[in-house]
Amino acid sequence: RCTLLAELKQITSILTELEKHLSSIDYSNVKKFCFNSASKVHREIMKIHKNKLEKLNGGPIGQNYEEMKSKLIHNISSYTLTQTEERLLCRGWDFCIEDNIKNFLDFETDLELNAMKIQSHCHESVFNLICRKIHNASQQLMSTSKHKKIRNLSDEELVALKSLKSNKSIVICKADKGNSIVILDREIYMKKAEEILKGEQFQLLNNDKCHRERETELNKYIFSLVKDVNNPPKTKQQQQQQQQHTPTKNKKTTASTTTSKFTCFQSPP
Incomplete structure (x- = not known):
């Protein structure tokens, strides 16, 4: 990290010096050239890392979004989705954007199992160094993430989520069957809703x-x-x-009680 920061400082200082001595057009061309060369190197490095991970995993990594998007996403709108937006929508309605690591034992076990896959491909000293680095990073992550939510989206996917949320020209809704997603133009969606409300089953x-x-x-x-x-x-x-269970009145007892009442009020002979 220190070397990267030092290199970034050098690049920024060089660009500031070039901005002073070059015209605006030349300076913009230099910036474009630097950006294109950096993105090219980034793509090559990402491709190399992907090939390494696929070799270690023994197959493709993650979900195949190219096959999933035709089944899960039905874009009927005039809006063209980007690759990041398609990948984001392929995750489905039940995808958790933020989560907490609750069971740290499973987390450590997964790290150890994945680290064991590298053991046969590198020297013992290198493997021990990698294990120490992974252990230190995992301990630091677990100590900071006890009371902190972990984001399950990349920066690009988060930007795509915000752009889809702010786009008022489309409506993203769930299909009647399955977990697929349908994207419609808002005007068409409102017209269809009005047509349904104009039916005979509704009354003003x-x-x-x-x-x-x-x-x-x-x-x-x-x-x-x-x-x-x-x-x-x-x-x-x-x-x-x-x-x-209700008590029934006896006729004899009632009669005796009535006679006794009357005898009490009789005058003496």
Whole structure:
């Protein structure tokens, strides 16, 4: 990192000196040349790293977005998606943009298993050095990521996500079946929605009280359901049991009590 920073400082100082001595057109051409040469070197390095990783993995790395995009993305709009936007949408609706590392044991195990794949391709001293570097980096990452969310998107994908979110001319919606994504022009989407609303199954309400009346009817119905739940109707067996447990009045006892009441109020002879 220190060497990279030093080189960047040297490049910036050289560019500032060139800006002083060159015209604006020449300076812009020099900047374009530097950018093109740097991007060319970057592509070559990325290609070399990809080939190395594919050899170590024994096959392609990650998901094949070229095959997935024809199945998952259906772009019917006039907007042309970039490769980064297509790759982002191929991840699906359930993709988690930010996540926390909760189980550090699995994380360390995955690192060790992937590091063991390199052992047969390098010298023992080099392998030990790589393991130490990976261990130090993983420990630093775990210490900083305990209470921090880790972003699962690259910088390019994050920019693509923001651009899709700010694009008001398209509508990104989920298909009726499956996990595929459909992209439509907003005007066409609104026209189709209006055509559906103009159908015979819908009716325009001119009365403002209709909503209130409907609301009161629904409230009454809900209250009746609540009463039925709290006081469920009794079965025949429950009614019979209740009749058996209720005390019945005896005719003789009632008669005796009535006579005793009357005798109390009789006058002495």
